[in-house]
């Protein structure tokens with residue numbers, strides 16, 4: 001049941017704090033699997049991170065974290081696996097909420113034939129993808145009924161942050177704060193609603209970010225396309241001046257995602273967009289971007305992405321509802337994509 005929420009999507013966004021907590025404690029309870037994964041990753045030539053849709057965005061974020069630590073992490077969209085010659089020296093990390101996505105199954109089967117080891121992160125115990133894997137990691141977000149992934153994405157990111165902390169031998173105890181950070185961000189539901197309702201009147205939007213905020217911008221754009229049917233494109237903020245800015249005219253909405261790490265660079269991009277009379281929005285943590293409209297949150301610097309995730313989901317949700325759509329059942333989409 002929706003337990004008083006208007007839609008499953010909204011209910012599931014509100015379940016994110018618990019989903020994350022259960023995911024982390026579940027992973028820690030199976031710490032041997034984390035250690036096995038770390039061993040595989042540390043002895044690999046490359047770490048190929050493969051997934052589809054929202055799960056791919058979690059994988060992209062993880063790949064950036066690993067690349068920064070000097071790892072050879074290669075994110076691959078599952079349906080683009082063709083002709084990638086992996087070997088027994090490569091380890092594959094497959095991420096899938098359902099664990100049944102055909103694109104991902106096909107990719108890992110091919111990589112397995114090449115002799116690569118497979119680590120999977122799925123939300124369904126003994127899913128098809130888990131069964132193909134050498135190490136089966138799980139998010140424990142519980143069932144997700146809304147077609148758009150919300151709490152499962154947040155849980156994937158949390159699980160991958162935990163894995164990253166083990167790989168880079170960092171203390172992971174601070175991850176216990178994620179729950180509180182999400183709860184805190186959910187207090188800004190009204191602000192997210194206003195932004196979503198404003199965007200619902202537009203035909204196009206850009207979501208721009210840098211660093212870890214780029215996969216979040218991509219996820220924000222996917223979500224709003226998926227349920228609000230609003231054409232949105234995500235771009236690396238710095239790259240936006242190399243083409244996409246040509247579309248920007250008076251009133252074009254540009255939403256900046258700022259996890260706080262690269263604020264000064266983003267501020268320059270904000271000025272570029274303002275100079276074209278774009279309407280600029282900021283979803284910012286700890287540091288102001290000086291956009292026309294800004295939602296400024298304050299949290300632990302290292303976990304700032306978790307304050308952003310519920311906000312971008314809520315923006316898409318309210319844009320969808322304002323347009324009269326059913327956010328739980330977007331047209332043309334299935335919860336589990338078992339076709340090519």
Ligand code: F6R
Pocket residue numbers: 052053054055056095096097098099100101104147148149150222223226335336337
């Ligand atoms: C977006 C969404 C889809 C899925 C994609 C992969 O909200 O739900 O993009 O993320 O179909 O699904 P899983 O994670 O089940 O492999």
